[in-house]
Structures are given as C-alpha cells and as structure tokens.
Amino acid sequence: MRCIYCGHDDSKVLDSRPADDNFAIRRRRECLSCGRRFTTYERVENVPLVVVKKSGKRDIFDRNKLLTGLIKACEKREISLEQLESLVSEIERELMNEPEREISTEKIGELVMNKLQKVDPVAYVRFASVYREFKDVETFMKEIENLLKKTREGRQDP
Ligand SMILES: [Zn+2]
Known part of the structure; x- marks a missing residue:
C-alpha cells in the first residue's frame, strides 16, 4: 500500500479491525520509509453476475431461481433439497470464478446439465428439455437415446 505522505x-x-458491519476491514498502517501512519479500508468486491438471455435481456443472477428450476426438474426423484442446494452452490462458485461478469443462460444450462x-x-432429461428448448421430438428422442446408451455403457463397466 502506497504511503499517502511520501509515496x-x-x-x-x-x-486490522472490521468496519461497516463487517463489510470492510480497516487497517492502520505505518510507512516503512517515513514512519507516518495512515488508515486504509478494504472492501469486499461484490459485483453481481449478470445473466444474458437469448432475447438479449439481462437479469441479475438469482440462485433461488436456479434452485426452483432444479426442484421442478427433480420432482418425485430421490434427490434431497440439500443435494440440490449444494449443486447450485457449486455452479454459483464456478460462475463467480469466471473472468466475465456476464454469462449466457445457455452456459448456465450446460453447467447444470453436466x-x-x-x-x-431422469432429472437431467427433464431439465434439458426445458433449457435446450428441443425444437422437435426427434432431437428430444436423440437426447434420450444418447442417455440410454451412456447408462448401458456405464453398466458394462466393472
Ligand atoms: Zn511514507
């Protein structure tokens, strides 16, 4: 940190102590060159993620919306809310680590599907059918076929 007196x-x-109800840290510093003291504040950067829809419309990323979509996709499946919440947290963390602050709905959809x-x-196919907006039955069937193939291949594994 550059000294405000001598540079x-x-x-x-x-x-160091918390400030602004823990949203910042106040640090008392002493310059190693001139010995004068000054105070700095460190603030957590809280830039929201922006979701860009296909229509070009922008929305603030809302983890509850994502969770609601997942709960719907997983209706009657044996996945606990806790599992879904940790899935959403994982996705959120990955998105926060991206250098861009603007993320397309497609990219979020792909992450969720993976x-x-x-x-x-089964929940995957349900979610995929909404997110990929299957244009026709054929695309949808192909997706299910791929899925079944993968499941079968998985079963053959020792
Ligand atoms: Zn100084």
Missing part, C-alpha cells in the same frame, strides 16, 4: 510502496500493518447428468439421468 513509498511499503508499509506495515499495525492493526452436473445433473451425474446425479440423476
């Missing part, structure tokens, strides 16, 4: 690049931290496929194939 020196190095300072030592004398004291994970759901491993958890529950």
Whole structure:
C-alpha cells in the first residue's frame, strides 16, 4: 500500500479491525520509509453476475431461481433439497470464478446439465428439455437415446 505522505510502496500493518458491519476491514498502517501512519479500508468486491438471455435481456443472477428450476426438474426423484442446494452452490462458485461478469443462460444450462447428468439421468432429461428448448421430438428422442446408451455403457463397466 502506497504511503499517502511520501509515496513509498511499503508499509506495515499495525492493526486490522472490521468496519461497516463487517463489510470492510480497516487497517492502520505505518510507512516503512517515513514512519507516518495512515488508515486504509478494504472492501469486499461484490459485483453481481449478470445473466444474458437469448432475447438479449439481462437479469441479475438469482440462485433461488436456479434452485426452483432444479426442484421442478427433480420432482418425485430421490434427490434431497440439500443435494440440490449444494449443486447450485457449486455452479454459483464456478460462475463467480469466471473472468466475465456476464454469462449466457445457455452456459448456465450446460453447467447444470453436466452436473445433473451425474446425479440423476431422469432429472437431467427433464431439465434439458426445458433449457435446450428441443425444437422437435426427434432431437428430444436423440437426447434420450444418447442417455440410454451412456447408462448401458456405464453398466458394462466393472
Ligand atoms: Zn511514507
């Protein structure tokens, strides 16, 4: 942290404490060159994720919306709410780690499908049918065929 008095690049931290109801950290610093003291505030960067829909409309990413969609897709399946919540958290974390703050609904859909496929194939197909907006029955059937093939191949594994 650059000293506000002499411009020196190095300072030592004398004291750190939470500020603004824990949304920031206040640090008391001492310049290693001139010895003068100054205070800095560190704030957690909280830039929301923006979801870009096919229509070009933008929305703030809402994990509850995603969770609701998953609960619907997993109706009557043996997946606990806890499992779904951790799936959503995993997805959210991955999205937060992306360098872009704008993410297409398609990309989110793909992420969800990749994970759901491993958890529950039936829920996956349900979710996929909504997200991929299958244009015709043929595409939908192909998807199910692929899925069955994968399941069969999986069974052959020792
Ligand atoms: Zn200084």
